[in-house]
Amino acid sequence: MTRPLLEVRDLVVRYGTTTAVDRVSLSLEPGETLALDGPSGCGKSSTALAVLLLRRPDSGQVLFEGRELTSLTERELRPLRPRMQPVFQDPYGSLSPRHRIRDAVAEPLKVRGGWNASDGPARVAELLDRVGLAPSCGDRLPHELSGGQCQRAGIARALASEPRLLVLDEPVSALDPSVRAGVLNLLADLRDELGLGCLFICHDRSVVRHFADRVAEMRDGRISSSWRP
Secondary structure, three states: OOOOOEEEEEEEEEEOOEEEEEEEEEEEOOOOEEEEEOOOOOOHHHHHHHHOOOOOOOEEEEEEOOEEOOOOOHHHHOOOHHHEEEEOOOOOOOOOOOOOHHHHHHHHHHHOOOOOOOOHHHHHHHHHHHOOOOHHHHHOOHHHOOHHHHHHHHHHHHHOOOOOEEEEEOOOOOOOHHHHHHHHHHHHHHHHHHOOEEEEEEOOHHHHHHHOOEEEEEEOOEEEEEEOO
């Protein structure tokens, strides 16, 4: 029996006196997509932030590749963070407006020590090509790209860290309907080719049915039911 890529056990997240996530438990296998579905304010995004340890949970456990994360210091988490990458709802807000796309994609390579002057630019070009962006897009600033192109650049940046888990927080909800299917198909192809696990935050039932292997319904901070599309 394979070990889950991600396990969440009795997760609790509070903001003041409000409990946003109330004893949520879930698991995710390598290569699988688990969707968290539910109305706005039900706790989906708070769960995603806690899984990434971008917001420390008040209680509960997050296990990634069998290792419990909530007890780790930020220094201990640092080498694990590249393997757990987010893709956020706002494609423009997730990239620095001052950095050209090629520099934004190159930054994770430089942080991980995987950059050198001879191979680095070729690796960036490969990542841009993998997400369906022309080489000329690398010379542009985020505001010079369409929303779909910018989200593809954000996905390329996430892939630069060679992750095992993608946490996709409403990754297509800000895009025009005409480009949503293309980005979802790209994410599905990458998931299948690379064996990525995907925690997919979404409130659009048609998108969930298209992309997810399993669905966990959230209501008032809790998982109320689960089903398969």
